[in-house]
Amino acid sequence: MTTFALAENRLKHLFALTKPRVVSLIVFCAVIGMFLATPGLPPAGVVFFATIGIALVAGAAAAFNCLVEQKVDALMARTRRRPLPSGELTSLPTLVFAGIIGGVGLVLLHTYVNALTMWLTLATFVGYAVVYTVLLKPATPQNIVIGGASGAMPPVLGWAAVTNDVAPESLLLFLIIFVWTPPHFWALALYRTKEYARAGLPMLPVTHGPRYTRLMSLLYAVALFAVSLLPYAVRMSGLAYLAAAIGLSGLFVLHAFELWRNYSDQLARATFRYSIWYLAALFTALVVDHYLK
Secondary structure, eight states, X not given: OOHHHXXXXXXXXXXXXXXXXXXXXXXXXXXXXXXXXXXXXXXXXXXXXXXXXXXXXXXXXXXXXXXXXXXHHTTOTTTTTSTTXXXXXXXXXXXXXXXXXXXXXXXXXXXXXXXXXXXXXXXXXXXXXXXXIIIITTTOTTHHHHHHHHHTOHXXXXXXXXXXXXXXHHHHHHHHHHHHHHHHHHHHHHHTHHHHHHHTOOOHHHHHOHXXXXXXXXHHHHXXXXXXXXXXXXXXXXXXXXXXXXXXXXXXXXXXXXXXHSOOHHHHHHHHHHHHHHHHHHHHHHHHHHHHO
């Protein structure tokens, strides 16, 4: 293999460490926060640098997560092909890579956006990479509930980037993602229960059983239905969003109800896939409604 091919291969594996599909959803939610924060269009420069900075720090958090969990990842079919457990990368380059891209992201946010966004993004990094990954995930079945706070921060970061403030409306967006996270992740955990048990992680289906997890997923889906209507209730949005929220959230409740009543791995996979599509569609409807008003 040539030097160029080796370098290309190394870059490919480093990029994989950042969990690009997860980061893309994070960045999408942050950008939504930017557009909702102002009646018109947000400044293009702020959008550009905030997007790049948040993406880099989120990628660094994902790489640090891979570093900490490499032994656990090796025990699970879903993650054993990641660069660290597969032996494509070692710990030191991963740590250096995470430090570089995370540092660059924070510098961009501080220099070209504002200090508030930089500090909030750093706090989000610590919340995910340290509090969730190191402390909560191996210790409690409520890991995804408590740790979901860091995952719910992107729209707050986007809002702060444009306004240099954390407004109540941005906290509503936070709340939607916070309540969405458990039924989203538990759908995955349900059809991966044996893998989590083998890895020694106290996920809710492992510690409390699948039926209890399905019931909790249903209850959270119902709570999400109510929470998704709050932007309309506080006049942050109009009827277009309300109609979308009722339809999308109602379908989420139906998925969760079927999962509780008549479980199958196939249905759990479908619920997990829908939950990702749901969040993207709900926030898109919120932005469309924002510019229709």
